[in-house]
Amino acid sequence: xxxxxxxxxxxxxxxxxxxxxxxxxxxxxxxxxxxxxxxxxxxxxxxxxxxxxxxxxxxxxxxxxxxxxxxxxxxxxxxxxxxxxxxxxxxxxxxxxxxxxxxxxxxxxxxxxxxxxxxxxxxxxxxxxxxxxxxxxxxxxxxxxxxxxxxxxxxxxxxxxxxxxxxxxxxxxxxxxxxxxxxxxxxxxxxxxxxxxxxxxxxxxxxxxxxxxxxxxxxxxxxxxxxxxxxxxxxxxxxxxxxxxxxxxxxxx
Numbered sequence: 653x654x655x656x657x658x659x660x661x662x663x664x665x666x667x668x669x670x671x672x673x674x675x676x677x678x679x680x681x682x683x684x685x686x687x688x689x690x691x692x693x694x695x696x697x698x699x700x701x702x703x704x705x706x707x708x709x710x711x712x713x714x715x716x717x718x719x720x721x722x723x724x725x726x727x728x729x730x731x732x733x734x735x736x737x738x739x740x741x742x743x744x745x746x747x748x749x750x751x752x753x754x755x756x757x758x759x760x761x762x763x764x765x766x767x768x769x770x771x772x773x774x775x776x777x778x779x780x781x782x783x784x785x786x787x788x789x790x791x792x793x794x795x796x797x798x799x800x801x802x803x804x805x806x807x808x809x810x811x812x813x814x815x816x817x818x819x820x821x822x823x824x825x826x827x828x829x830x831x832x833x834x835x836x837x838x839x840x841x842x843x844x845x846x847x848x849x850x851x852x853x854x855x856x857x858x859x860x861x862x863x864x865x866x867x868x869x870x871x872x873x874x875x876x877x878x879x880x881x882x883x884x885x886x887x888x889x890x891x892x893x894x895x896x897x898x899x900x901x902x903x904x905x
Contacts, residue, residue: 664693673707680715687716688724695728706737713746726756729773730764739776753781754788754808761804771811778815786812786819786848793832806836813846820847827853827865840865844872845879 667676667690680687691712694705709728713721729738741747750756757774764770778784789808793801813819825848830840840850850869853862 664689665697668694668697668705668708673711676708677711680711684715687712688720691716691721692724695724695732698728698732698734706734706740709734709737710740710744713741714744718747718750722750722756726759726763729770730760733764733766733769735769735773738773742773742776742780747777747780753777753784755792757784757808758789758792758804761807762798762800767807774808774811775815778812778817784812784817785822786817786843787822787825790825790829793829799834802830802832802834802836802839806839806842809839809842809846813842818847819843822848824849824851827851827862830865831861835861835864838868838871840868841872841875844869845875 664686667679676690680690691709694708694712697705698709713725718725725738725741728734747753747756757777760770760774761767786809789805789812792805795801798804825843827850830850843850850865850872852869853859853865
């Protein structure tokens, strides 16, 4: 993951610990290929010294490019919880050429144990990358099963929805997508409510997983019906067309 060679390079350690950002920038102007090693070393330094190397991380990241620092970026965000620096890197465009941004979002959600702290970083990535795809996030369910893989996918999709992502208009999602050993309760019903079309199981109609998928689809459709009914009632009320059924007191003769 993070370069062991870089961690034990005394020159790099001296640059990071003793010399500071300006010295690192001068060093990288001469040896730009060392930027990845500088970033790795600064991440390891961060893990022991309260995320105090953010300036060095930003300098090295801008020289190295994201693909070189990807694993170390993930470690610094998910394990060091250096969310502030990570968001600055996102906003500066360091992640703009990341071709598997949905995979990165999934990995952040999988590996970080304090989701409330990492959510602001994931939201920043989603807002920056307007072409992020919910279908590619769902594809992460097909990776080798992790115990919290489905819940991690669900978490990414929730954050996308909270940040204005439009789920309408995509391709239908096959039921086999959700044949996961540890399904996340409410994932399918949330997708239905947000506008995703999930196909019902056919060949596996009697299986326990198929029953789960069908019940989730039913729940999603029920939520949509309730929402539509509430919208109609509200529209009638706004137009003054609702009938007041409150009993009127009888007029005394």
